[in-house]
Amino acid sequence: MTLTPTASEPAGDELPAPASLAEVKGWFFPVDQVLFDWFLTRQSELTEPGDLLEIGAYMGKSAIFMGSYLRSGETFTVCDLFDSPARDDANSAEMRYSYSTLTRRSFESNYLSFHDELPTVIQGLSSLVRDRVQAASCRFAHIDGSHLYEHVRGDIEDTRTLLHPHGIVALDDYRSEHCPGVAAAVWEAVATGGLNPVCVTGTKLYGTWGDPGPVREQLLEFLAGRDDLWHAVEAVAGGKLVRVKGAGAVLPAQPPSRHHREEPPVEEAPPVKAPATPEAPAVRRRSPLRRLVLNVLPPFVSKGFVRLRAALRHQA
CATH class of the missing domain: 3.40.50.150 (Vaccinia Virus protein VP39)
Known part of the structure; x- marks a missing residue:
């Protein structure tokens, strides 16, 4: 058996020890x-x-x-x-x-x-x-x-x-x-x-x-x-x-190297929470009576009705 220094003793320009x-x-x-x-x-x-x-x-x-x-x-x-x-x-x-x-x-x-x-x-x-x-x-x-x-x-x-x-x-x-x-x-x-x-x-x-x-x-x-x-x-x-x-042949079991390096586990990033979507302003629906006044009565009468209704709502 030939005696030699172990692979852990690199010298000169030798290549790094193979991990696989x-x-x-x-x-x-x-x-x-x-x-x-x-x-x-x-x-x-x-x-x-x-x-x-x-x-x-x-x-x-x-x-x-x-x-x-x-x-x-x-x-x-x-x-x-x-x-x-x-x-x-x-x-x-x-x-x-x-x-x-x-x-x-x-x-x-x-x-x-x-x-x-x-x-x-x-x-x-x-x-x-x-x-x-x-x-x-x-x-x-x-x-x-x-x-x-x-x-x-x-x-x-x-x-x-x-x-x-x-x-x-x-x-x-x-x-x-x-x-x-x-x-x-x-x-x-x-x-x-x-x-x-x-x-x-x-x-x-x-x-x-x-x-x-x-x-x-x-x-x-x-x-x-x-x-x-x-x-x-x-x-x-x-x-x-x-x-x-068989260029794509599945390799048989490979001899393990004493220099095998375990790949560090990949940490999964926490899921990114999507920014909240601003709520759309509420749409105020017109009452049937208001729609009737605006669509049927003359403009000067309907405007007066709207102002009167607003004043009454404010007093309430």
Whole structure:
């Protein structure tokens, strides 16, 4: 286990401690969170044994999520270069372009905002993983490291060795235009390397080197009950491939942050009492006798009658 200062000890220009998973930088979209949750929960319900593995951690968003499914006695291994130098020019250039702000301390600080202990951290090239992780020991692996064909191809080959026969691998950027090397390596594994796709989203392909039939059928049953997810089945490379979309997917339970901030209750303002409407002056109604005098008698007679009536009312 790697020791590190806790997340409550910020240093330098580090970002504030995240109060929720949404505040952790990264590209871990809702539909993939739903699928990670489904695959990992299914493995727990079936008591399938195995550890967890992630190659390529960035700021730790997906690692934090995966760490919530770690069971007693299991190991979670995370491998990333972080701020270590790469050994070849192409990989060094990629690190400078895509991950210039990435540091191991930022990852560990984020992770410790959600979990009590760090995973086993391998800082260096992903080729180190095969010597640090036991063969056939993992049940779920997330590969999101280098975008270069040679490195991705090696990561996939190593992952095949490290996974249980029932294990699931999630491969990121299998179709992104900015990293064609990943697509080449992933589809090569499907075409000639025995990888059986289960499903794809806009960013990740999920597959297994075991029998994909049972997990695929159970996934289709799950998707049939989700109104927030769209899915379809395609025939690919002699097998079935489930396509899943869900920009508005309802997120599964999120790992709680120790820095979660409760929103202060909103006090309702007392109702504003409308100003009283001034009462209209009372309209004095004319008596029938007065109306008759005014309408029938000549004006000089009616005016005299009115003055006489007023004088009598005043004396009364």
